[in-house]
């Protein structure tokens with residue numbers, strides 16, 4: 001029988017509704033991956049969000065750690081945030097586009113997610129505001145440029161709990177992101193470095209040996 005432990009029908013019903021939404025939002029361009037001045041909510045829901053199986057994997061990871069505090073860079077419509085929030089004490093999430101952030105907040109109200117701290121602003125410009133605590137899980141899912149990914153991981157290190165994990169999205173999205181992932185995973189800090197193709201996981205957890213593993217699911 002299919003394991004439904006991390007499957008949430010209410011979040012998936014909302015995803016299906018958003019995929020047919022004709023609402024149009026202004027675009028805020030951070031130089032990676034956006035085209036045009038507006039985007040439809042349906043386009044964002046179809047193209048920009050982690051698919052359900054990856055949202056479930058992130059929720060399972062948060063439950064496994066277990067996570068008291070998680071950070072998501074790149075909120076978008078807030079659906080992966082909702083998965084993470086169900087398995088962490090407090091989820092902090094950051095979104096540069098205020099129109100998208102407002103929509104995400106309305107989704108969490110519908111889904112009854114009350115343990116989310118939401119910041120609106122460019123990641124670097126807002127960093128000090130959310131760098132006020134340690135995180136067990138840091139999910140970097142915005143601004144898919146190699147130099148930005150390396151900077152966010154380096155800036156995340158002081159915030160990362162010793163047994164915590166950093167998950168970097170879209171590590172094989174472009175040659176630039178591939179090179180950044182190779183650079184990051186070679187850093188001496190890490191014990192386990194896991195390549196799940198769609199994302200890469202890094203941890204300093206000393207209970208694990210230093211190894212590079214590849215998984216596909």
Ligand SMILES: C[S@@+](CC[C@H](N)C(=O)[O-])C[C@H]1O[C@@H](n2cnc3c(N)ncnc32)[C@H](O)[C@@H]1O
Pocket residue numbers: 028030048049050072073074075076077078079080081094095096097100121122123124141142143144
């Ligand atoms: C791929 S989407 C996030 C998807 C979301 N994590 C999910 O799985 O549901 C990336 C989001 O990050 C935002 N973003 C990209 N670069 C940013 C930056 N430098 N600062 C703030 N927000 C940024 C975009 O506006 C976009 O909404």
